[in-house]
Amino acid sequence: MESIIERINQGKFWHFHGGIHPPEQKTKTSSKPIKQLSLPKRLVLPLQQHIGRQGDLLVKVGDKILKGQALTQSSNPMAVPVHAPTSGTISAIKKSVIAHPSGLSELCLFIDVDGEDTWKKREICQDFTKLSHQQIIKKIADAGIAGMGGAGFPTHIKVNTKPEINFLIINAAECEPYITADDLLMCEQSTAIVDGIKILDQLLNPAFILIAIEDNKPQAIKALQQATINHDKIKVCVLPTKYPTGGEKQLIKILTGKEVNSGTLPVNSGIVVQNVATCFAISDAVINDIPLIRRVITLTGNALSRPQNVWALLGTQVSYLLEQAGFVSEVSETTPTLNSSQPSPPVIMGGPLMGFSILNEQVPIVKTSNCILAPSKVEMPSAFDNNSNEVECIRCGQCADVCPSQLLPQELQWSAKAKDHQQLMQLNLFDCIDCGACAYVCPSQIPLVQYYRVAKAEIRQQQQLDIKAEKAKARFEARKLRLEQEKLARQEKHQKAAAARKATMNKKSSDGGTANSAVAAALARVKAKKSAENNGTELLATSSDKPKDNEQAANSPVKAAIARAKAKRLAKEKNTETSVTSNEMQDDNQQTEKSQVKAAIARAKAKRLAKEKNTESSVTSNEVQDDNQQTEKLQVKAAIARAKAKRLAKEKNTETSVISNEVQDDNQQTEKLQVKAAIARAKAKRLAKKQTPETSVTSDQEQIQTPPVANDETHDNIVDDKKIRIAAAIAKAKAKKVQKQQSSTVTNTLSKKSIQEKNNESIINTTTAAEEKKARIAAAVAKAKAKHRKMDEVQEASTTNSKEST
Amino acid sequence: MNILIAILVLGVIAALFGALLGYASVRFHVEGDPIVEQLDALLPQTQCGQCGYPGCKPYAEAVANGEAINKCAPGGEDTIKKIADLLGVDVQPIDENHEQDDTSQSNRPKVAFIIEEDCIGCTKCIQACPVDAILGAAKQMHTILIDECTGCDLCVAPCPVDCIEMRPTPDTIQNWQWDLNKIAVKQVD
Numbered sequence: 001m002e003s004i005i006e007r008i009n010q011g012k013f014w015h016f017h018g019g020i021h022p023p024e025q026k027t028k029t030s031s032k033p034i035k036q037l038s039l040p041k042r043l044v045l046p047l048q049q050h051i052g053r054q055g056d057l058l059v060k061v062g063d064k065i066l067k068g069q070a071l072t073q074s075s076n077p078m079a080v081p082v083h084a085p086t087s088g089t090i091s092a093i094k095k096s097v098i099a100h101p102s103g104l105s106e107l108c109l110f111i112d113v114d115g116e117d118t119w120k121k122r123e124i125c126q127d128f129t130k131l132s133h134q135q136i137i138k139k140i141a142d143a144g145i146a147g148m149g150g151a152g153f154p155t156h157i158k159v160n161t162k163p164e165i166n167f168l169i170i171n172a173a174e175c176e177p178y179i180t181a182d183d184l185l186m187c188e189q190s191t192a193i194v195d196g197i198k199i200l201d202q203l204l205n206p207a208f209i210l211i212a213i214e215d216n217k218p219q220a221i222k223a224l225q226q227a228t229i230n231h232d233k234i235k236v237c238v239l240p241t242k243y244p245t246g247g248e249k250q251l252i253k254i255l256t257g258k259e260v261n262s263g264t265l266p267v268n269s270g271i272v273v274q275n276v277a278t279c280f281a282i283s284d285a286v287i288n289d290i291p292l293i294r295r296v297i298t299l300t301g302n303a304l305s306r307p308q309n310v311w312a313l314l315g316t317q318v319s320y321l322l323e324q325a326g327f328v329s330e331v332s333e334t335t336p337t338l339n340s341s342q343p344s345p346p347v348i349m350g351g352p353l354m355g356f357s358i359l360n361e362q363v364p365i366v367k368t369s370n371c372i373l374a375p376s377k378v379e380m381p382s383a384f385d386n387n388s389n390e391v392e393c394i395r396c397g398q399c400a401d402v403c404p405s406q407l408l409p410q411e412l413q414w415s416a417k418a419k420d421h422q423q424l425m426q427l428n429l430f431d432c433i434d435c436g437a438c439a440y441v442c443p444s445q446i447p448l449v450q451y452y453r454v455a456k457a458e459i460r461q462q463q464q465l466d467i468k469a470e471k472a473k474a475r476f477e478a479r480k481l482r483l484e485q486e487k488l489a490r491q492e493k494h495q496k497a498a499a500a501r502k503a504t505m506n507k508k509s510s511d512g513g514t515a516n517s518a519v520a521a522a523l524a525r526v527k528a529k530k531s532a533e534n535n536g537t538e539l540l541a542t543s544s545d546k547p548k549d550n551e552q553a554a555n556s557p558v559k560a561a562i563a564r565a566k567a568k569r570l571a572k573e574k575n576t577e578t579s580v581t582s583n584e585m586q587d588d589n590q591q592t593e594k595s596q597v598k599a600a601i602a603r604a605k606a607k608r609l610a611k612e613k614n615t616e617s618s619v620t621s622n623e624v625q626d627d628n629q630q631t632e633k634l635q636v637k638a639a640i641a642r643a644k645a646k647r648l649a650k651e652k653n654t655e656t657s658v659i660s661n662e663v664q665d666d667n668q669q670t671e672k673l674q675v676k677a678a679i680a681r682a683k684a685k686r687l688a689k690k691q692t693p694e695t696s697v698t699s700d701q702e703q704i705q706t707p708p709v710a711n712d713e714t715h716d717n718i719v720d721d722k723k724i725r726i727a728a729a730i731a732k733a734k735a736k737k738v739q740k741q742q743s744s745t746v747t748n749t750l751s752k753k754s755i756q757e758k759n760n761e762s763i764i765n766t767t768t769a770a771e772e773k774k775a776r777i778a779a780a781v782a783k784a785k786a787k788h789r790k791m792d793e794v795q796e797a798s799t800t801n802s803k804e805s806t
Numbered sequence: 807m808n809i810l811i812a813i814l815v816l817g818v819i820a821a822l823f824g825a826l827l828g829y830a831s832v833r834f835h836v837e838g839d840p841i842v843e844q845l846d847a848l849l850p851q852t853q854c855g856q857c858g859y860p861g862c863k864p865y866a867e868a869v870a871n872g873e874a875i876n877k878c879a880p881g882g883e884d885t886i887k888k889i890a891d892l893l894g895v896d897v898q899p900i901d902e903n904h905e906q907d908d909t910s911q912s913n914r915p916k917v918a919f920i921i922e923e924d925c926i927g928c929t930k931c932i933q934a935c936p937v938d939a940i941l942g943a944a945k946q947m948h949t950i951l952i953d954e955c956t957g958c959d960l961c962v963a964p965c966p967v968d969c970i971e972m973r974p975t976p977d978t979i980q981n982w983q984w985d986l987n988k989i990a991v992k993q994v995d
Contacts, residue, residue, distance in 0.1 A: 472852065475954060
């Protein structure tokens with residue numbers, strides 16, 4: 001290390017391989033001071049201006065922002081925030097063309113500048129030496145500083161290193177033609193730069209600090225030497241001018257003689273390289289609390305009437321800068337824009353060797369932009385010529401002579417043309433620094449760097465695809481495994497279920513009675529629950545007792561009948577609660593058999609009518625009916641009942657309709673339901689015709705009874721349930737009408753009304769929901785059908801085609 | 807006597823080499839077929855089944871057992887060339903039954919896209935996806951995990967309402983490719 005310093009002190013340096021000496025063209029701008037531009041009307045700030053990730057937005061459209069305010073933030077260490085370059089309003093957050101050779105759009109903040117340039121509150125640090133390591137790094141990170149030399153690597157990561165640093169190299173070489181931004185910055189801000197260097201010194205504590213500067217910047221050298229005169233640690237190294245001295249690895253080689261191995265970082269050799277503009281930004285950030293919101297940019301080229309270095313706010317659009325520098329476009333005057341995507345006069349962002357032509361002048365300046373080059377046609381004719389003048393490689397080998405990375409450009413070129421990625425990797429394509437020296441010297445005008453850039457992008461993409469394929473493979477295999485496991489689990493489950501079934505079968509054979517009764521009890525429970533749901537208003541205690549009874553009695557209709565009888569007795573005792581009791585009757589019937597539900601409804605109505613008339617005959621007939629239910633020979637008893645009913649009817653003409661209803665009920669309980677119901681109906685009708693005052697009631701009941709009869713034939717539970725409910729609701733409504741006509745038992749009417757309303761509502765709800773669903777299913781079915789038809793058509797077409805061809 | 811010695815010597819040598827070979831076959835025993843693994847690594851792993859096999863690995867196995875090498879449509883000519891190199895057979899043009907349908911269109915990779923307002927939540931596409939890149943449940947809207955989708959096309963056919971389509975992946979800075987419109991670097995003085 002001592003020998004290195006000795007050599008540097010003697011002014012002796014190493015040499016890197018190759019390099020070129022293109023015309024410098026720096027005098028156009030180097031003699032003029034850095035100009036302060038007036039504020040542009042609008043700024044476009046890309047969220048990502050560096051290598052790494054973009055931060056999360058902190059502002060929204062319409063927000064007022066102050067100069068220096070952070071606009072994004074992120075916890076990701078590779079993310080660097082962006083700051084408001086001046087005060088104003090966020091007018092839009094949308095995708096816009098950015099400074100990238102692709103001309104692709106990325107998310108940008110659009111700021112309407114208010115012209116007041118109001119700063120946020122700043123905390124100026126008087127003495128940075130008192131700040132701790134972490135404080136400084138936090139300040140650098142918060143200021144959004146990314147390497148300003150070109151790559152834009154986040155600075156706070158680069159300076160936050162663990163290993164011991166021997167050399168801190170400040171890169172002030174600025175070797176590319178035309179660019180004088182760093183040169184002017186050093187002339188004008190040398191003290192600030194030296195402050196920045198001291199901050200880095202405090203952070204990294206290197207053994208030596210070397211400022212590398214090319215000998216074509218005498219004024220900058222003088223300024224730096226004056227500023228560092230009191231610092232023994234800092235040495236200004238004046239290097240011979242050669243392109244690309246400013247390359248990181250080339251600079252290390254020149255100053256220390258060390259080669260940085262392929263694929264390793266300089267920091268592993270104890271060397272950190274920082275750009276001189278970054279040093280200035282660091283000093284601004286740490287001392288003055290000014291985040292990175294502006295930079296020096298060289299506006300040059302013969303197409304500009306006033307080429308000069310300017311302080312440009314980040315986000316300033318190139319068109320504004322060109323306008324400020326007096327852009328004279330030669331081509332647009334003669335030939336109006338041929339195609340809109342490419343501006344007719346070429347504008348290059350970056351230097352002539354490493355820059356790229358921008359496709360749109362609306363692109364903004366970002367943290368890494370250092371030059372806008374607008375060449376004239378004489379100056380750079382190939383920029384105006386879209387057709388390549390490339391001819392065959394003549395194997396002169398000049399490219400290999402100038403390559404600073406000691407690669408074999410022509411071999412790389414052949415492999416790149418053949419897309420032989422493996423060979424390219426063997427030739428160390430990724431050590432190429434895109435300096436463009438090979439293309440510059442090529443007598444065949446082969447755009448070598450372009451081939452390498454394409455090849456690099458392709459290889460990167462291939463690597464990504466490989467990763468993706470690997471992931472897909474893993475996912476596919478994981479899925480296969482999962483399906484296998486699910487299959488096994490299913491089989492196991494089925495086997496278990498089968499075993500369980502077998503076991504119960506065996507048990508059943510040993511004592512079948514209990515199992516049977518258990519199943520029956522379960523069925524009874526289910527029915528009880530259903531009936532409870534159907535009827536929300538069970539008032540009597542007997543009703544709660546009933547399910548229990550049913551559970552105990554299981555499937556014995558006998559006990560149910562007894563329960564019914566009990567219920568009826570209660571009904572007799574309390575005349576006012578009759579309707580409620582009739583509801584319970586319904587419950588009982590539903591619990592036993594569905595067909596009986598309708599019968600119960602009918603019965604309930606009949607009873608109500610009977611009660612209204614306050615005659616005992618109906619009660620006796622009810623008892624008769626109950627007796628009938630209790631016996632199994634229903635048909636016989638039904639006949640008896642009919643006979644009795646007829647007798648009663650004859651005795652009391654006013655009650656005939658009621659009795660006929662009861663007869664119907666009995667009939668429904670029998671198996672030949674339809675026939676008997678029809679007979680009963682016919683009878684009832686006949687009787688009804690005889691009795692004019694009650695015609696309406698009987699006809700109503702007929703209507704009610706018809707749907708349940710039909711329902712008995714279909715055993716689809718859900719549909720039945722719904723229909724039963726609807727029928728019940730209709731029946732209730734009608735019963736109520738009758739009641740109103742006869743104006744009796746007001747309280748019951750009220751309670752029923754509520755029930756009816758509820759039922760009606762539920763029916764309406766279910767129907768509307770069902771309709772909607774149906775409509776959607778129908779739509780889906782229609783689509784599916786259309787698809788099928790289409791496929792059929794296609795198939796037909798293909799078959800006809802094949803037929804035609806044959 | 808000489809004959810006996812000769813027989814003895816040869817016998818001993820034979821026994822020696824026999825033992826050596828026997829040991830080697832145990833010591834350097836290879837599980838599975840390495841050629842299948844190598845072939846599988848060459849295939850694009852879209853798991854699309856366009857070759858007629860349920861995934862890339864089964865096709866690799868089939869190729870190792872003498873199946874035609876030109877059935878991988880997503881891999882295209884490149885993959886055929888690599889397989890031919892590996893197996894030492896002639897490069898064949900891609901089987902016309904297994905050609906991509908839309909060779910005329912750009913060769914941008916495509917991923918499936920579910921038109922969500924049309925999705926009825928039938929889960930048929932989920933069952934069809936070989937890499938579990940579709941998210942959803944019965945009667946819930948489904949969606950594609952773009953990063954996991956291999957663009958195999960298998961989910962498009964089962965959809966009863968045709969709400970899945972293949973869309974090219976968007977151009978971003980990350981996957982953008984240079985075209986050879988060269989940047990002028992030539993200096994004329």
